[in-house]
Amino acid sequence: MTGSGEIRGLSWPSIARLALIQVSIGAIMVIMTSTLNRVMVVELGLAAAVPGALVALHFAVQLLRPRMGFRSDTDGKRITWIVGGMAIVVLAGIGAAAATALMETSTLLGIGAAVLAFFFLGFGISASSTPFLAYLAERVDERRMAGAAALTWIMMIAGMIATAMIAGFLLDPFSYSRMVAVTAGVCGTAMVLTVVAVWGRRDGIVVDAFRGTGGSDREEVSFKEAFAAMWGDPQSRRFATFIFVAMMAYSAQEIILEPFAGSVFGMTPGESTRVAGMQHGGALLGMAIGAFGASRFGTLTRWAAAGCIGSAVALMALAVMPVMGWTEGMKLSVFALGVANGVFAVAAIGAMMGLTVQGKVGGAGLRMGFWGASQAIAYGTGGLMGAILSDVARTLLGSPTLGYVMVFILEGILFVVAAWIILGMPRTSPRPAGGEALANQTAIARGLALSEPG
Numbered sequence: 001m002t003g004s005g006e007i008r009g010l011s012w013p014s015i016a017r018l019a020l021i022q023v024s025i026g027a028i029m030v031i032m033t034s035t036l037n038r039v040m041v042v043e044l045g046l047a048a049a050v051p052g053a054l055v056a057l058h059f060a061v062q063l064l065r066p067r068m069g070f071r072s073d074t075d076g077k078r079i080t081w082i083v084g085g086m087a088i089v090v091l092a093g094i095g096a097a098a099a100t101a102l103m104e105t106s107t108l109l110g111i112g113a114a115v116l117a118f119f120f121l122g123f124g125i126s127a128s129s130t131p132f133l134a135y136l137a138e139r140v141d142e143r144r145m146a147g148a149a150a151l152t153w154i155m156m157i158a159g160m161i162a163t164a165m166i167a168g169f170l171l172d173p174f175s176y177s178r179m180v181a182v183t184a185g186v187c188g189t190a191m192v193l194t195v196v197a198v199w200g201r202r203d204g205i206v207v208d209a210f211r212g213t214g215g216s217d218r219e220e221v222s223f224k225e226a227f228a229a230m231w232g233d234p235q236s237r238r239f240a241t242f243i244f245v246a247m248m249a250y251s252a253q254e255i256i257l258e259p260f261a262g263s264v265f266g267m268t269p270g271e272s273t274r275v276a277g278m279q280h281g282g283a284l285l286g287m288a289i290g291a292f293g294a295s296r297f298g299t300l301t302r303w304a305a306a307g308c309i310g311s312a313v314a315l316m317a318l319a320v321m322p323v324m325g326w327t328e329g330m331k332l333s334v335f336a337l338g339v340a341n342g343v344f345a346v347a348a349i350g351a352m353m354g355l356t357v358q359g360k361v362g363g364a365g366l367r368m369g370f371w372g373a374s375q376a377i378a379y380g381t382g383g384l385m386g387a388i389l390s391d392v393a394r395t396l397l398g399s400p401t402l403g404y405v406m407v408f409i410l411e412g413i414l415f416v417v418a419a420w421i422i423l424g425m426p427r428t429s430p431r432p433a434g435g436e437a438l439a440n441q442t443a444i445a446r447g448l449a450l451s452e453p454g
Contacts, residue, residue: 009139009140009141009144010136010139010140010141010144010148012144012147012151015136015140015144015148015151015152016151016155017196017197018132018135018136018152018197018198018201019151019152019155019156019197020155020193020194020196020197021082021086021128021129021132021193021194021197021198022129022132022152022153022155022156023155023156023158023159023193024086024159024189024190024191024193024194024197025086025089025125025128025129025156025190026156026157026159026160026163027159027160027162027163027186027189027190028089028090028093028186028187028190029160030160030163030164030167030186031093031097031163031167031182031183031186032055032058032093032096032118032121033051033055034164035167035171035179035183036051036096036097036100037051037055039100039179040100040103043174044100044103044104044107046103046107050111052384054096054114054115054118055118055380055383056380056384057115057118057119057122058118058119058121058122058125059122059376059377059379059380060122060377060380061119061121061122061123061126062122062125062126062372062373062376062377063373063376063377064122064123064126064373065126065129065130065368065369065370065372065373065376066223066227066366066369066370066373067223067369068081068085068126068127068130068131068365068369069130069131069134069363069364069365069366069367069368069369069370069372070223070226070227070363070365070366070369071223071365072130072131072134072365073134073363073364073365073366074363076203077203078131078132078134078135078203078365079131079135079198079201079202079203080203081127081128081130081131082128082131082132082135082194082198083128083194083195083198084127084128085124085125085126085127085128085129085131086124086128086190086191086194087124087191088120088123088124088127088128089121089124089125089128089187089190090124090187090188090190090191091120091124091187092117092118092119092120092121092123092124093117093121093183093186093187093190094180094183094184094187095113095116095117095120096114096117096118096121096183097179097180097183097184098113098117098180099111099112099113099114099116099117100114100176100179101176101177101179101180104176122376126369126372128194129372130365130368130369130372131365133352133353133356133368133372134356134363134364134365134368134369136148136152136353137352137353137354137356137364137368138356138364140353142354143295144295145300145350145351145353145354146290146291146294146295146300146303146346146347146350147291147295148350148353149291149346149347149349149350149353150287150288150290150291150346150350151291152349153287153345153346153349154284154287154288157280157283157284161280163186167182167186170182170185226363226366227366227370230366230367230370235355235425236355236367236370238421238422238424238425239351239352239355239371239422239425240370240371240374241374241421242304242348242418242421242422242425243348243352243371243374243375243378244374244375244377244378245378245414245417245418245421246304246308246344246348246378246414246415246418247374247375247378247379247382248378248381248382248385248414249311249382249411249412249414249415249418250311250341250344250345250379250382251378251379251380251381251382251383251386252382252383252385252386252389252407252410252411252414253315253337253386253407253408253411254383254386256386256390256404256407257272257275257276257279257334258272258275258276259272259390259404260318260404261275261276261330263400263401263404264322264400264401264404265322265327265330275330275331275334276334278331278334278335278338279334279335279337279338279341280338281335281338282334282335282336282337282338282339282341282342283338283339283341283342283345284342285338285339285342286307286338286339286340286341286342286343286344286345286346287342287343287345287346288342289339289342289343290303290307290342290343290344290345290346290347290350291346291350293343294346294347294350300347300348300350300351300354301347301351301422301423301425302423303343303347304343304344304347304348304351304419304422305418305419305422305423306343306344306347306419307340307341307342307343307344307345307347307348308340308344308415308416308418308419308422309340309415309416309419310336310339310340310343310344311337311340311341311344311412311415312411312412312413312415312416312419313336313340313412314333314334314336314337314340315337315408315409315411315412315415316408316409316412317329317333317336318330318333318334318337318408319405319408319409319412321333322401322404322405344415348422351422352368352371355367356368386407386411389403389406389407389410390403390404390406390407391403393406393407
């Protein structure tokens, strides 16, 4: 921020163009998690655990995010990482569709191929998404952090909705060859959008602050040293814990909401899908509210905490709706949950971007990768936890309604814990040995990046 109040860094059109990268990833994931999931379970008659395990695998691979973020810090080639990672995502997406088609004739061979495809899917997402978020964080003025996060995720959600509608239309009448062709079309379009997003953009800036000592024989800081320095920073560690707890609660609700509407309130698949749509609509509204509010008053961490508290209140309301038998109240609670989720999401992402470039220990890519890995593992674990706990509670309590209620209450508690964690984050944190050089690199690179044309 300059003394004159001038906003430096990326302009809104430039941010929107870069957001096409996240749109591309979201579009491919619609096919991976929705279309292929349904085909494996319905058309191929496989256990739901098969696609569930494949999706969990792609999340597990994203433990590589910190290392890939670190490499993009040290070589400075963030654009190269983004394009190369997306190329892997595109090939893995097409491979996953082909593997699903192969399951029709050879189940074991098809599953084996799908395991390989989903492994590289997670690998490619780690390689592209982490440097992208670091690149964006380095080049966005602090006053635009919340707005940039909202714009990026709103565009991604809109892209996912558009992909689902267009792909759904093109998949009828269904055939495996048509499924592969549609997937290839979506993936090819995603690759083109990625190239458009980065066209004319410069790679990152590497300075000698990522080196351990001066002189001609100086040694680069290793990933192990950099990660240890970052792990020793209380702020980085606490924010990672916040991301993990909050995303556990968020992902657990997502997987059981439609079954809850169907089992407890007797809704048809179409009706429960519309209820889920109300949640997504609420999330878009919440993102807009969070971006507008955080840019004018309060802090991003307080807005993230408010979103968590709002989510907890909405979940508690959902938990009592079966007792009241109030269908419209359930719908209102779902919409309110979406709004609160949207506020939490945009504020948390904005805070993540801000903390990435505040000059604490570690490079921007390393820290973004660390927090991204926390999010990915929490998302995979939370979804599985929600499904298992609802089944276990249903069995032990002898009632599907009580099973869902127990999960909603647990999710609400997790959101309250997440709010407590982020509100207690220290304003400053000591720099462990070995961390100062990495902090200097971030500050210098950000200063140079903000001076680039938007």
